[in-house]
Amino acid sequence: MTSLTNKAAIAGIGSTEFSKDSGRSEMQLAVEAIQAALNDCGLSASDVDGLCTYTLDNNSECHVFNAIGGDELNFFSRVSYGGGGACAPLLHAAMAVATGTAKTVVCYRAMNERSGLRFGKPTVFQLPESEMLTFSYHAIHGLQTAAAMFALPMRRYMHLTGAQSEDFGEVSVAARFHASTNPAAFFYRRPITLDDYMESRMIADPFRLLDCCQESDGAVAVVVTSAERARDLKQRPAYIRSGAQAASRGSSGLVGFYRDDYDPWVECAQVARRLYGNAGLIPQDIQTAIIYDHFAPGVFPALEAYGFCARGEAKDFVKNGNIVLGGQLPINPHGGQLGEAYIHGMNGVAEAVRQLRGQAINQINGVENILVTSGNGLPTSGTIIGI
């Protein structure tokens, strides 16, 4: 175990509703989620001295801090690579708390991703200069959407492993099954069948409409503080066992396909080695996992990289109810980003905390350690949290 293990904990979680049109500013969504997270654990804005978010978040640190009525900000950081960075703010917050750089760090993600700038469109994000260059380099051929970019490694994955569309459908169906009992989810009371999946239209072969996450408006915030302090607050602490970020030779934001092995497994395996090693845990110690599901097929290489099955064998692992409630490894019991909402992975972090506290809608019994992963096919991150 490293010096970081169990030093910091998630003390509070908060979110807005998830919708297709929030009707208010992204800044207001951020403030509402942060206020809810602070109320959840019984802290106030004056306790917050750190903020972490994504480089893609439109709400700058000082504006958020002033809006919530904070006093002194001692630490703030941002993580790049979109959903690949989903778990990294937690790592940054835990490091800040463990080193005494900050006492209480709020991680937030707030976006009108459906009613505002839609990520599914062929669009040029405001990205750092070098990312804009690689985007253009591929866009001239018509490679302009996240779906098409991620489809290239997943089509290769199918070739190498023999996985078929029907196999990917298991993930899509499981997510909507879990979402069907979650009132916060878009797919509440709307389970789907494998036939529905196979009949849904192609977006970017092999991805069908029902492979794609839900474009969403909403915000999620979590409060990270020291383990010691968290024990005196309102909720049971969710301890951060370990966190890791990874990029490797040839990694790039969804276009790292110029190396020999560009399976979305690669960066996940690098995170997995360090997550388990640093926490002193093995995959068998994990009762449930939040596996990042921007596109359902991406769950396959992640399941393999995080050690739940051998490489290339996810197509068998996902069958026979293995990944649904009551199975060997229920994943995304809230419905994931396919079924609940797409808040860039942060709604999965909130679900992980609820599962540890025993507060989830689809509660799994006896959860002691939960793995949370981030977007794959790009530089990624992950965390293990436990009770």
Add this chain to the structure above:
Amino acid sequence: MAIHSSKDYDFFYAGLAEKQILVQRCQQCEKLRNPPSPACASCGSLEWAPFEIRGRGTVNSFTVHHYPPLADFPVPHILALVDMDAGIRLLGGMHIAPPVEPAIGMRVQARFDDALTTPVYRFYPVPTKAAE
């Protein structure tokens, strides 16, 4: 869609305007590379020269973009990653006449197509073994 270039990338777009597919070749260790970069990741040399890629290659992976519509290409639009015989992987659009379907392992040839509004190469299947 407006092209975003820099001093590292300008040679590539200049090549396209001349109907050439250019990548960089390290002047020190002769390794080919793309996307463009100021340095060779193998030997660290900053010295490079443009190198023209011609001929054939093998499809390493592909996707067919169906939705949403693209400004410069009719959909469905096939995109392929191709391992060129010259020893480097390229991304490009792909033109196939039905009923042929794109497939990994398919032999293709890169050509510039006057029908496209943007000056860019596309991959076309090499029809039969005899054509090799």
